[in-house]
Amino acid sequence: MKAKEVLELLQISRPTLTKYVKEGIIKVHVLPNGRYDYDKESVYQLFNKGVERKTYIYARVSTPKQKADLENQIQMLKQFCFANGYSVSKVFSDIASGISFEKRKDFFRMLDDVLAGKVERVVISYKDRLSRVGFELFHHLFKKYHCEIVVMSEVGSEKLDSEEIFEEIISLLHCYSMKMYSKRKGEKIKQILSEGELPS
Structure with a gap:
């Protein structure tokens, strides 16, 4: 970071900045031209000291027709x-x-x-x-500012009841379809045997 950016962010004077560098509170990298490149991580650690960082929820749908889905998405994120x-x-x-x-205000x-x-974490339902x-670009950018992106669908150990129910339904449907397939196959074999026709 440039000195100007650090001064504006921390709202400090240049002598104070020099003091922080000397005391090792803010780390610097010396560039070939002799100027300082102020370490972003140490600057933001100082900036966030004593500040309660926040958890945000972000939800999105593509069209106005999906407004009900948007509300459901927000409620599920709140529950999570x-x-x-x-x-x-x-x-x-x-x-x-x-x-x-363009329209994502x-x-x-x-x-x-x-x-x-200001943000410790942003919680979303799915990456998209x-x-x-x-x-991955946003993941890298947020990480630089010490903000975690929590993807609800990828937190396997913390599933909502509704997600667990959905998975159980899918599992039951799969078992049912396999049983139906086996039953049909058995009936077909019986039919072939009763007609005295064996596949060549």
């Missing part, structure tokens, strides 16, 4: 946060494409807070709710 002991500070949501960022409001170091493309 409650179950995991996260106190939700804000809920952000957009009705917009996951590929284009809430996403950019949330991003501003992440880049300001944040972005259908370039998720």
Whole structure:
């Protein structure tokens, strides 16, 4: 980080910045031209000292027709946060494409807070709710500002009751379909044997 950026972020004077560097509170890298490159991690550690960092929820659907789905998505995220002991500070949501960022006003409001170091974690239901493309880029960016992206669908040990029920239904349907397949196959064999026809 440049000195100007550090001074603006921390709202300190240049002598104070020099003092922090000398005391090792803020680490620096000396560039070939002799200028300082201020270590972003140590700057944000100082910035966040004594500040309660927040948990945000972000939800998204593609079209206005999916507004009910958006509400369900938000409720499931709230339940997930409650179950995991996260106190939700804000809920952000957009009705917009996951590929284009043109109409995603809430996403950019949330991003501003992440880049300001105010957010400890952002909770989403699936990766594509944040972005259908370039998720790893956002993961890397958020990590730089000490913000974790929690993907609800990937937290295997902390499933919601509704998710467990859904998985049980799928499992039962699979078992049922296998039984039906076996039954039909058995009936076909009996029919062939009764007709005295064996496959060549």
